[in-house]
Amino acid sequence: MSTRLVGSVAATLAMVLVAGCGGSSGADGKIELSLGLFSDFGYDKLIEEYMASHSNIKIEQRKVKMEQHNTQLATQLAGGRGAADIVALEEGVVSQFRASKDKFVNLAEYGAKDLKDQWAGWKWNQGTADGGEFVLGLGTDMGSLGLCYRADLFAAAGLPTDRAEVAKLWPTWADYAKVADQFAAKTPNVKFVDTGRNVYKAILDQTEEGYFAKDDSYIAEKNDKVKTAFDQAAALGTKGQTGALEPFSQDWNVALKQGSFATTTCPAWALALIKAGAGDAAAGKWDVTTAPGGGGNWGGSFLAIPKQGKHPKEAYELAKWLTAPEQQKRIFKETGNLPSQPKVYQDAEVQATVNEYFNSAPVGQIFATSAESLKPTYRGTKDSKVGPVFGTALTRVEQGKQSAADAWTQALKEATDAAK
């Protein structure tokens, strides 16, 4: 009796231990791959298909919020365990993780360089290091800029509502500010723009060098473009034409639902966020048009493979498949995430795509055109440390706590510290 008891306890313990250590090869002998993602990559159906055609592979998606994703990944890389087999790296932080590339598999080892021509050149370059010798990640989507506006609020302010004519209102950001003045004069109770921070980000994303020069040296204090972008955004804030909202926060959602702002800069991926925040009641009220100042890129991600994973080869095959042109096209049709591959966004079917929620705007055409003309900003290794400093500075201006000049001085000092 007691021997049997001891035996069963030992067996249970052994099972627990095995279950605890395993994880990468399931009991059924399948190779288990995990995908560490944030927000919606539109992979649900694709993954099911992949598992159906690869009977020896089992895939698990782990979705968390983006910020949590980055922090988690950093600790997992530091600890040497716990990271998913494939992890998504967002454009804003990819340069930061590039500095720790020894924690990742060089995808060139599996022949990733042969795929180079699929992507827009700049997208490919963002995911590589050492002059293209080290391939850190394969590009998923991109975030070429558009500008979303509430047509009904524009009508109320006596502005044109047709997207082509709205685009003509603001060839430059200075023109955009003029429209803001007109709008505020007619409709004082509605803010023209959600937050100066998004405007600032968009203007800066239209320059080739922001806080860092292409040799990764810190140039924020001498780069006029940063100052100009800051001043233009801060001016909107000083005049009280912004909602002073935290972008994509709960307050932002509420403001969308209440219709308390009329425009927001929107990369392709932001359409889904606007739709979710504004809800069905605002269907057809929002529209998309060309952003002032030309093309720019905000966001978009890469799939990378941490070295600690047990099945880098299988993980690579999956990442390669998920980022292949056919899949990117399908994802665009399903979620609206803009493909980072010229062949795909030039595709007739993609170009013809309209978004019904946004007054049937031809989003395929708008974002693809914007993608063609965009000059991607070089992201320095410490970009993600420096950038937020200017964002909070703009919030201080919007809150009326500081003058634009004081906020700029403080931000520059903090940024210089962060760039050290």
Next chain:
Amino acid sequence: MTVTRPETEVAPAASVSPSKEPPKRFRLSNWDARYTPYLIIAPFFLVFGIFGLYPLIYTAWVSLHDWQLIDGDQGFIGLDNYVTLFGDANFWNALFNTLSLFVLSTVPQLLAALGLAALLDRGLRGSAFWRAGVLLPNVISVAAVALVFAQFFGRDFGIVNFLLGFVGIDPIDWRAETWASHLAVSTMVMWRWTGYNALLYLAAMQSVPKDMYESATLDGAGRWRMFWSITVPSIRPTILFTVVTSTIGGLQLFAEPALFDPGFAANNSTGGSDRQFQTLVLYMYEKGFRLFDAGYAATVAWMLFVVVLIVAVVNFTLTRRIAGKG
């Protein structure tokens, strides 16, 4: 232990065996009496050693290095991190915020808890309902509480500003002003912990001998006098306990201010646009998990440890003196 215990003399005589060795059973029970208590509390110290002491010492070790979160140790730099910290205005700001939030939330909280406990102690109808009720806020997840309060204190559509509007007060931007943000965050903390402390006080109050109140009543003492002269001094140990635990908890405030900041979900949470409500733990988080500077974050963590230690000792002595006057 040079003193021979009487049993040592008695035991051999009671033994059946003529051998000179003390009997096995006795040796066992002696060992048992001497070491079992240590054995029983050992798991605690073992667990504390692994999860408390080791991280503490390791953190100290990390704080002496240039240590990046992902890439690890970049070299020993001695006390450089501490030198930087003492000249870091953001650290002092975070320390001020932490202490301010601590005082703003703990003092009213414990006083309210005392009052609440006194009320509950008077034998209300349906006492179990009320007692469970005051604990309810503590049971609800802090994230849920913070989300709800963050909406209450919304600038544009918050219910607090809406209500203030009725008495003619202009909408307050709760996240922009230091005092307003501290008030809002403290409210959250008070909401969560007042009931919990009230229950602790209530338990202590119920063990105060009733005859003391009876004789005080005969002497003509009022309720107020009895409360301060009998109840409070009698529950002194519990008050000390709550003061120390809320000191530790209050100085480590994180979730409430973090979730109060709408930027926390994004990459730029600094506890307000100008660090209006950034506590020490939030600052540590910013350094460690947003800027990936683990060495500096460890330094902040150690300073926090020292601050908690100092404040806890000060509070302990102060409270003992105040509550002891009675």
